[in-house]
Amino acid sequence: DHLWSSTAVERRVETNEPIQVGSRINAVDKFLGRRIESVFEVTEHEPNRRSGIRFVSGPIRAEGSYTLEPMDGATRFRWTLDAAPGLGGLYLGRVTDPVVTWIFRRRLQRDLRQLKSVLEAQSAPS
Numbered sequence: 001d002h003l004w005s006s007t008a009v010e011r012r013v014e015t016n017e018p019i020q021v022g023s024r025i026n027a028v029d030k031f032l033g034r035r036i037e038s039v040f041e042v043t044e045h046e047p048n049r050r051s052g053i054r055f056v057s058g059p060i061r062a063e064g065s066y067t068l069e070p071m072d073g074a075t076r077f078r079w080t081l082d083a084a085p086g087l088g089g090l091y092l093g094r095v096t097d098p099v100v101t102w103i104f105r106r107r108l109q110r111d112l113r114q115l116k117s118v119l120e121a122q123s124a125p126s
Helices: 087-089 097-123
Strands: 009-012 024-031 035-045 050-057 064-069 072-084
Touching: 035 064, 072 097
Parallel strands: none
Antiparallel strands: 009 024, 024 035, 035 050, 050 064, 064 072
């Protein structure tokens, strides 16, 4: 996350084992000036194909997943986040939801461009 996510401040897996279903990750993010501490649990994990998480503590109540799909010599990355309005209630719910959603989507678009750059740089021949 540190290589591509603009909100990620810290990520720490609670055990020394490889990430798997049931793994818990302590996360610190910064979004819209707020420091957000949470724990999420891996709910599904197929390396290089898909992964899912559920926030189990902290102010955000959400579930998310990503999938990687081969597509015409490239890879399609799909990311979903199912959260209550206001990013799971963190930002005043329905009152601010349109603004928070707009800002979050813009930031995510920048982050995904950064992820693409990181992955392409890692796969480029040396």
